[in-house]
Amino acid sequence: xxxxxxxxxxxxxxxxxxxxxxxxxxxxxxxxxxxxxxxxxxxxxxxxxxxxxxxxxxxxxxxxxxxxxxxxxxxxxxxxxxxxxxxxxxxxxxxxxxxxxxxxxxxxxxxxxxxxxxxxxxxxxxxxxxxxxxxxxxxxxxxxxxxxxxxxxxxxxxxxxxxxxxxxxxxxxxxxxxxxxxxxxxxxxxxxxxxxxxxxxxxxxxxxxxxxxxxxxxxxxxxxxxxxxxxxxxxxxxxxxxxxxxxxxxxxxxxxxxxxxxxxxxxxxxxxxxxxxxxxxxxxxxxxxxxxxxxxxxxxxxxxxxxxxxxxxxxxxxxxxxxxxxxxxxxxxxxxxxxxxxxxxxxxxxxxxxxxxxxxxxxxxxxxxxxxxxxxxxxxxxxxxxxxxxxxxxxxxxxxxxxxxxxxxxxxxxxxxxxxxxxxxxxxxxxxxxxxxxxxxxxxxxxxxxxxxxxxxxxxxxxxxxxxxxxxxxxxxxxxxxxxxxxx
Numbered sequence: 001x002x003x004x005x006x007x008x009x010x011x012x013x014x015x016x017x018x019x020x021x022x023x024x025x026x027x028x029x030x031x032x033x034x035x036x037x038x039x040x041x042x043x044x045x046x047x048x049x050x051x052x053x054x055x056x057x058x059x060x061x062x063x064x065x066x067x068x069x070x071x072x073x074x075x076x077x078x079x080x081x082x083x084x085x086x087x088x089x090x091x092x093x094x095x096x097x098x099x100x101x102x103x104x105x106x107x108x109x110x111x112x113x114x115x116x117x118x119x120x121x122x123x124x125x126x127x128x129x130x131x132x133x134x135x136x137x138x139x140x141x142x143x144x145x146x147x148x149x150x151x152x153x154x155x156x157x158x159x160x161x162x163x164x165x166x167x168x169x170x171x172x173x174x175x176x177x178x179x180x181x182x183x184x185x186x187x188x189x190x191x192x193x194x195x196x197x198x199x200x201x202x203x204x205x206x207x208x209x210x211x212x213x214x215x216x217x218x219x220x221x222x223x224x225x226x227x228x229x230x231x232x233x234x235x236x237x238x239x240x241x242x243x244x245x246x247x248x249x250x251x252x253x254x255x256x257x258x259x260x261x262x263x264x265x266x267x268x269x270x271x272x273x274x275x276x277x278x279x280x281x282x283x284x285x286x287x288x289x290x291x292x293x294x295x296x297x298x299x300x301x302x303x304x305x306x307x308x309x310x311x312x313x314x315x316x317x318x319x320x321x322x323x324x325x326x327x328x329x330x331x332x333x334x335x336x337x338x339x340x341x342x343x344x345x346x347x348x349x350x351x352x353x354x355x356x357x358x359x360x361x362x363x364x365x366x367x368x369x370x371x372x373x374x375x376x377x378x379x380x381x382x383x384x385x386x387x388x389x390x391x392x393x394x395x396x397x398x399x400x401x402x403x404x405x406x407x408x409x410x411x412x413x414x415x416x417x418x419x420x421x422x423x424x425x426x427x428x429x430x431x432x433x434x435x436x437x438x439x440x441x442x443x444x445x446x447x448x449x450x451x452x453x454x455x456x457x458x459x460x461x462x463x464x465x466x467x468x469x470x471x472x473x474x475x476x477x478x479x480x481x482x483x484x485x486x487x488x
Contacts, residue, residue: 003422004260005430008273009477012182013463014400025178033098033109033174034133042136043123045077049085049135052318060315067206071163071239073122075205076115079238080130080137082201083166084113084194087318098133101317102194103445105186105459110174111194111233114140114224116149116165119239127223145223152219153235154283156246158210162237168194169226170233172271179459184270186459188431189480191233192438193457198236199349199439200313200446208242211235213351213432214250217278231274234351234435249351251287252277252428260427277428289424292355294377299384301377305337311450320445323454326407326485333368335451336410339484341381343412343444351432356421357479359440360470362411364392365485373470376412387471398465399458399481408483412444413466418477437480444482454487 054062068075084102091097100109113130115137117123126142146160153159168191175183195211202209212235220232255276264272295301310316331339340361347354361374361383373387392406399405414437421429441457448455458481466478 002419003427004255004276005273005422005427006418008184008269009418009430011269012185014182014460015464016462019400022180029177031174031177033107034131035112035129035171036131037129037138037140039138042131042134042138043073044136045080046135048074048077049081055312055315055318060312062314064204064314068121071120071207073120075207076117076120076123076164077137079198079201079205080113080115081135082317083198084111084130084132086132086135087320099321100132101320102190102197103320103322103442103457104190104193105175106178108174108178109190110171110183110187111190112169112171112230113194114167114169116145116167116223118144118146118149118165119163140224148219148223152216152223153212153237154214154216156212157243158212158237158246161239161242163239166198166236166238167220167224167232168234168236169224169230171230173229176267176270181267181269184273185434185479188233188434189438189441189457189459192435193442195234195236195435196439196442197317200443202238204314207238207240208244209236209238210242210244210246210248211349211351212237212246212248213428213435214247214279216281218281233431244348247286249289249353249425249432250279250284250428251424252279252426255427273427273430277426277431279428287424289353291353294355294379296375296384296386299375299386301380301382301384304380304382305340306334307338307341307381308334310338310342310447313446313450316446316449320449322456323404323485323487325488326404326409326454326483327488328365328407329409329486330365330367331409331453331484331486333366335453336366336369337381338451339444339447339453340376342447343440344378344381345436345439345443349439350436352421352429352436353424356416356424357433357436358415360386360413360415362391362395362413362469364390364395364411365409391469394465394469398462398469400460400462402458404456404483405458405481407485407488409485412441412482412484413470413478414440414480415467415470415472415476415478417475419475434479441480441482444484448484453484455482455484457482
């Protein structure tokens with residue numbers, strides 16, 4: 001095993017023989033699911049969200065506000081809320097539960113959203129935190145940080161042209177409290193969820209957005225001054241118009257062999273894996289990533305699946321919830337086709353090289369699709385049968401016995417040949433690949449909600465058992481499992 005990130009993935013696999021030894025989370029020590037910055041000053045965004053109430057009335061066909069000629073406070077408020085806002089409140093006053101527009105494993109929400117505001121009408125330039133439960137933007141630092149942001153993004157044109165740059169950060173402790181060393185996987189998936197919402201909302205606002213996982217880690221950290229537990233994961237310049245023909249991922253330098261092979265004390269694996277993937281200051285060479293074929297040459301693909309619009313995505317964002325149970329009712333071929341085609345990440349928004357991420361379908365109950373394991377081609381929305389047969393029992397077992405896996409009409413599994421990915425992108429490969437998988441999963445989630453179906457992502461699964469079910473080599477890294485079906 002040549003890289004530390006491969007080692008990290010191997011060591012954080014769930015296995016039926018050892019999963020009982022992981023221990024239980026101490027619920028009395030559960031960290032708060034949001035970050036509070038000292039000071040009472042804030043900008044209330046609620047006046048810019050009043051239009052949302054029209055989307056939950058009888059037919060849910062409210063009108064979206066007129067779009068401004070340039071990015072302003074109202075559009076930034078809408079972007080923030082659609083990306084990671086609170087959509088409803090439950091529980092009790094003593095123990096409230098906040099429902100968010102972005103799904104998160106265990107409701108831990110280990111990803112924070114900041115804005116580097118550069119030229120937004122109605123909002124002072126500076127660095128602002130989006131405080132979801134307070135429906136507010138909180139000032140962190142005031143001033144013009146365009147030069148520093150451009151340097152952190154290695155002088156890329158989107159940074160110099162943007163009206164604002166969204167920065168997503170991850171907090172290890174907020175995830176590790178429950179998921180231990182495997183938390184890093186879920187943090188990256190959660191960043192993908194949030195990015196998926198943000199990028200879809202940017203399109204609705206008529207703004208260009210360029211997600212970039214290739215940045216100088218120290219440069220962004222020096223701008224935000226987070227504590228040691230918080231690290232930058234993704235930068236998204238937003239504005240109109242922006243140059244989009246830029247490299248969205250970069251290769252990280254090869255780490256010192258002694259660091260890559262070092263013994264890491266328990267509890268520090270994920271931190272070490274992230275640290276080894278950092279890109280230092282200076283202008284890195286832009287690698288010429290070679291796109292891989294999106295089809296498996298040994299498989300016979302069916303004609304492209306027909307699809308239609310999934311429905312009202314604005315209303316879906318408001319009402320989105322992770323489904324808790326499925327009935328056994330099959331989904332139609334049209335529903336399946338629409339879900340897959342709409343969930344495809346637009347090519348200009350993918351962070352990893354084309355064709356590197358594999359998408360598998362475990363078809364349990366889809367009208368017109370034979371039960372079995374199928375491979376999906378994102379370029380043409382075509383599918384090819386890889387293994388025929390019924391896999392409900394395997395679906396249940398590989399998802400840690402969760403009924404969502406066994407009862408779902410179909411499952412979507414994302415995997416990657418990790419050794420090849422590391423050869424292309426270095427240790428940093430894991431970040432864009434996991435975030436791409438999360439991005440797809442959130443688009444699938446929104447589309448299912450809009451169509452009246454249920455969807456739920458599953459970050460806990462027996463890795464090798466998933467590979468055996470798919471019929472592929474155990475060296476492939478399983479990154480995410482998403483389930484879809486009729487709500488039970």
